[in-house]
Amino acid sequence: MLTLSFALDDPAGNAHSAARWTDLVRRAERGALDFVTLGDSFAPPPPGSAGRLDAVAVLARVAPATRHLGLVPTVTTTHTEPFHTASALATLDFVSEGRAGWLVDVSRGEAEAAAFGRKPAAPEAELWAEAADAAEVAARLWDSWEDDAEIRDVATGRFVDRDKLHYIDFEGRWFRVRGPSIVPRPPQGRPPVAVALGAEDPAARHELAARHADLVLLAADAGDARRATVALRERVAAAGRDPEAVRVLLRLAVDLGGAERPPGPPAPAAGFRGSPAGLAALLAARQAESGADGFHLTSAAPAADLAALVEGTLPPLRARGLFRTEYRGRTLRDHLGLPRPASRYAKEAP
Amino acid sequence: MTAGQGRPRKRVHLAAHFPGVNNTTVWSDPESGSQIAFSSFRHLARTAERGRFDFFFLAEGLRLRERGGRIHDLDVVGRPESLTVLAALAAVTSRLGLAATVNATFNEPAELARRLASLDHLSGGRAAWNVVTSSDAFTGENFRRGGYLDHADRYRRAAEFVEVARALWDSWPAGGPPRTVGHRGPQFAVEATASLPRSPQGHPVIIQAGDSDEGREFAAATADVVFSRHGTLEEGRAFYADVKRRLAAHGRSPADLKIMPGATFVLGDTEEEAAERAAGIRRRQVSPQTAIATLERVWGRDLSAYDPEGPLPEVDPVPDSDLVQGWAHAGDRFGVAAQWRARAEERKLSIRELVIELTGRQSFIGTPATVAAAIDEFVQADAADGFILVPHLTPGGLDEFVDRVVPLLQERGAFRADYEGGTLRHHLGLPAPRGTRAAADGELAAPGRPS
Numbered sequence: 075m076l077t078l079s080f081a082l083d084d085p086a087g088n089a090h091s092a093a094r095w096t097d098l099v100r101r102a103e104r105g106a107l108d109f110v111t112l113g114d115s116f117a118p119p120p121p122g123s124a125g126r127l128d129a130v131a132v133l134a135r136v137a138p139a140t141r142h143l144g145l146v147p148t149v150t151t152t153h154t155e156p157f158h159t160a161s162a163l164a165t166l167d168f169v170s171e172g173r174a175g176w177l178v179d180v181s182r183g184e185a186e187a188a189a190f191g192r193k194p195a196a197p198e199a200e201l202w203a204e205a206a207d208a209a210e211v212a213a214r215l216w217d218s219w220e221d222d223a224e225i226r227d228v229a230t231g232r233f234v235d236r237d238k239l240h241y242i243d244f245e246g247r248w249f250r251v252r253g254p255s256i257v258p259r260p261p262q263g264r265p266p267v268a269v270a271l272g273a274e275d276p277a278a279r280h281e282l283a284a285r286h287a288d289l290v291l292l293a294a295d296a297g298d299a300r301r302a303t304v305a306l307r308e309r310v311a312a313a314g315r316d317p318e319a320v321r322v323l324l325r326l327a328v329d330l331g332g333a334e335r336p337p338g339p340p341a342p343a344a345g346f347r348g349s350p351a352g353l354a355a356l357l358a359a360r361q362a363e364s365g366a367d368g369f370h371l372t373s374a375a376p377a378a379d380l381a382a383l384v385e386g387t388l389p390p391l392r393a394r395g396l397f398r399t400e401y402r403g404r405t406l407r408d409h410l411g412l413p414r415p416a417s418r419y420a421k422e423a424p
Numbered sequence: 425m426t427a428g429q430g431r432p433r434k435r436v437h438l439a440a441h442f443p444g445v446n447n448t449t450v451w452s453d454p455e456s457g458s459q460i461a462f463s464s465f466r467h468l469a470r471t472a473e474r475g476r477f478d479f480f481f482l483a484e485g486l487r488l489r490e491r492g493g494r495i496h497d498l499d500v501v502g503r504p505e506s507l508t509v510l511a512a513l514a515a516v517t518s519r520l521g522l523a524a525t526v527n528a529t530f531n532e533p534a535e536l537a538r539r540l541a542s543l544d545h546l547s548g549g550r551a552a553w554n555v556v557t558s559s560d561a562f563t564g565e566n567f568r569r570g571g572y573l574d575h576a577d578r579y580r581r582a583a584e585f586v587e588v589a590r591a592l593w594d595s596w597p598a599g600g601p602p603r604t605v606g607h608r609g610p611q612f613a614v615e616a617t618a619s620l621p622r623s624p625q626g627h628p629v630i631i632q633a634g635d636s637d638e639g640r641e642f643a644a645a646t647a648d649v650v651f652s653r654h655g656t657l658e659e660g661r662a663f664y665a666d667v668k669r670r671l672a673a674h675g676r677s678p679a680d681l682k683i684m685p686g687a688t689f690v691l692g693d694t695e696e697e698a699a700e701r702a703a704g705i706r707r708r709q710v711s712p713q714t715a716i717a718t719l720e721r722v723w724g725r726d727l728s729a730y731d732p733e734g735p736l737p738e739v740d741p742v743p744d745s746d747l748v749q750g751w752a753h754a755g756d757r758f759g760v761a762a763q764w765r766a767r768a769e770e771r772k773l774s775i776r777e778l779v780i781e782l783t784g785r786q787s788f789i790g791t792p793a794t795v796a797a798a799i800d801e802f803v804q805a806d807a808a809d810g811f812i813l814v815p816h817l818t819p820g821g822l823d824e825f826v827d828r829v830v831p832l833l834q835e836r837g838a839f840r841a842d843y844e845g846g847t848l849r850h851h852l853g854l855p856a857p858r859g860t861r862a863a864a865d866g867e868l869a870a871p872g873r874p875s
Contacts, residue, residue, distance in 0.1 A: 089621065092547075117619075118619065119617075121601070125618075125620040131539060134508045135515055138516050164505070169508065190532050233501060239495050249568040252565035257504055258502040
C-alpha cells in the first residue's frame with residue numbers, strides 16, 4: 075500500500091482565502107491521501123507573490139473542516155522558540171484530533187536573520203544541527219506529560235499527578251529548555267516529524283532525519299532511488315532506531331496538465347509530465363524499483379493537479395490494490411502505520 | 425461620545441474568557457469537561473457567538489506553576505497554544521472576535537505580527553492580541569532568551585513591539601508592493617518585509633491588561649481595549665475617567681478605547697438561590713488544599729501542617745521567599761498577613777473560610793434580571809464599556825448567561841440584537857487604525873522610524 079502526500083504550496087503565493095484552503099484540503103481528503111504539507115519561511119515573498127500565510131495557522135484553520143487528512147506544516151527552527159514550536163504543533167494535533175505532523179526546516183538567509191535581528195545568518199550545517207536540537211526539545215516536551223497525568227482526584231484536591239509531569243532539562247549549544255510542556259500530551263503522543271532530504275544536503279540534515287524523522291521526503295533521481303532509500307534506512311539503524319519505523323517517500327514534481335501554467339520554469343527534470351493515468355503507472359513502477367513507502371508530490375499548479383491526481387491517478391492505483399479506497403484509522407499515525415509512542419518518561423509497568 | 429444628559433444608551437460590549445487554568449475553574453464538578461479538547465473550545469466559542477459576544481479571549485501561561493520546586497497540582501493545568509486554537513475556532517464561528525494573550529518578552533515582532541495578520545486574514549478580520557510582558561527568569565527558563573528583561577523595561581518593550589508590529593501591518597497596502605520596515609530601538613533592531621498584504625482589520629485589535637500607572641499610559645497611547653480589574657461602581661468610574669482622560673494627549677477620543685473589566689457571574693431563579701450557588705462555587709474553588717496553598721503564597725512558607733478548618737498561623741511570613749513560582753508577587757507579605765489575621769479574628773474565620781471570603785469573589789450574583797440590570801448600570805454609569813466574563817465551568821459555564829441574561833440586555837436596548845458588521849473592530853465600534861487611514865488617503869506613513 076502506497077503512502078501518498080501532496081504539497082499545497084503554490085508558487086504564485088499562499089495567501090489564499092480560508093474558503094479556498096478549505097476546498098483544497100477537502101479535495102485531498104476526498105482522495106484519502108495520507109497527508110498534505112504546506113511550506114513556510116520568514117523570507118520576503120518573491121516579487122509578484124500574493125503573500126504567504128503562516129502554515130500552522132492555515133492548517134489549523136482547515137482542521138475542523140476535515141476529519142481524516144494528515145496536516146503537516148513547515149515550521150522553521152532557526153529563529154523560532156522551540157518551546158512555542160512544540161506548543162503550536164501539539165495544539166494542531168489537538169484541534170485536528172490527532173492529524174498533525176511537522177516538516178522541519180531552517181531559515182538560511184540574511185533577510186530572515188535581519189527580520190529578527192538577534193543573530194547573523196549561519197552556515198547551513200550549523201542550522202541543521204540546531205534544528206536537530208529543536209526536534210529533540212519538541213519530542214521531550216510532547217512526552218513531558220505522561221498520558222495519565224491528569225487525575226482529577228477530589229479526595230486529595232489534586233488535578234494532576236505531578237509525578238507524571240516531567241522537566242525535560244534540555245541544554246544544548248543554542249538554547250536550554252526546562253519544561254514541562256504547557257500543553258498536555260497530544261493525541262498522537264508525538265506528531266510525526268518529517269524531514270525533506272537530498273543527496274547534496276549537509277550531513278547534519280541527514281543526521282537529523284536518522285535520529286528524529288518519522289517521515290523522510292527523499293529527493294532522488296529515478297536511477298538512484300533504491301540506493302538512496304537503502305542508505306537512509308541504514309543510517310536510521312545506525313542511529314539506533316528501527317529502520318522500518320520510518321516512512322520513506324520519494325519527492326516528485328508533477329505536471330498533470332490540469333491547468334494553464336503560470337509563466338515560470340518548467341517542471342524539473344526529475345519530475346513527471348503527462349496524464350494522470352501515466353502517473354499511476356510511474357508511481358507503481360518506481361515504488362517497486364525503489365523499495366520506498368510512497369511519494370510526496372509537488373506541483374506548480376497545486377489546485378488543478380491535485381484534482382487531476384484524485385480523479386485520474388488514484389483510481390488506477392486502487393484498481394491495482396496499491397492505494398486505499400477509504401480511510402481506516404483516524405490519526406496521521408494510523409494512516410502511516412506508525413504506532414503511538416509511549417512517553418520516554420513513563421516508568422515501565424512493574 | 426460624551427457623558428451627560430440625553431445621550432443615547434451605551435451599548436454593552438461582552439467577551440468570554442475561556443475558564444482555562446487557575447482555581448476560578450471548578451474541576452471537581454461532574455459537569456466539568458476537558459480543558460484541552462477542541463470540543464470544549466468549540467462549545468464555548470459557539471455559545472459566545474450565539475450570544476452575539478464581541479470576542480472570545482484566551483489567557484496564556486508559559487511555565488507551569490510551582491510550590492517548593494514541584495509542580496502545583498491543585499488547579500486545572502494544561503492549555504493549548506492560543507493562536508493555533510483560535511485559527512481552528514475561526515472555522516467553527518463566523519463573527520466572533522478571537523483574542524489571544526501572547527507574551528511580548530518571549531516573541532519577536534516579525535514572527536508574531538505575521539501570525540496575528542495570518543489569523544486576521546483567515547478569520548475575515550476577527551483577530552485581537554492581548555499584549556503582556558514578563559520579566560521573570562522562572563518563565564525564561566523555557567526560552568532561548570532567558571529572563572533577561574528588566575522589570576522597568578516591560579512596558580517599553582511592549583510599546584516598541586507594538587510599534588514594529590504596526591509598521592509591518594502597514595507596510596503592504598492593498599495593491600502592493602510591500603515595503604521593507606527598518607527599525608532600530610533599545611529593544612529591537614530589525615529590517616523586515618511583511619509576507620502578507622494588509623489584513624481585513626488593518627491592525628488586529630490590541631488589548632492591554634493591567635491597571636498600574638504605566639499600564640494605563642500604555643493603554644491610552646496604544647490599546648483598543650483595556651482588560652481591567654473589576655471592583656465597585658465608584659472604583660470603576662474613577663479608573664474609567666482616568667484612562668479616558670489620558671487619551672486626548674495621544675490624539676485619541678474616548679470612544680477609541682474600550683474598558684472591559686474581567687467579571688464572574690452566578691445566576692439563580694431567586695436572589696437566595698443565586699447566593700447559595702455562589703457560596704457553593706466558592707467552596708469548590710477553594711478546596712481545603714487550595715486554602716492552604718493560597719495562604720502559603722502570602723506567607724511564603726510551608727504551611728502544610730496547618731488545619732484548613734483551623735485558625736491562621738501564628739508564625740510570620742518570609743519576606744523574600746521563593747517557595748512559590750509563577751504567580752504574581754504577593755507584595756508586602758507582612759502587611760497582607762496582618763490584614764488577613766485581623767479579618768479572621770474579627771469574623772472568627774478558619775483559614776479556608778477566610779480564603780473563600782477574601783479571594784476571587786464573584787462580581788455579579790443574582791437573578792438574570794438583576795444581573796442584567798447591574799451590568800447595564802456599570803456601563804451607563806461609565807464604570808465600564810462592557811465586561812470580559814469568566815465562567816467557572818468548562819465548557820458549559822456560559823450557556824445560562826447567553827440563554828437568560830443576554831435576551832434581557834437586548835430587551836433593555838443595551839446589547840446588540842445581532843452582529844452588525846464582520847470585523848471585531850466593527851463590533852467594538854473602533855475607528856480604522858491610523859496607519860491604514862493614512863494609507864487609504866494615499867499618504868503612506870513612514871514605517872519603522874521611531875518618532
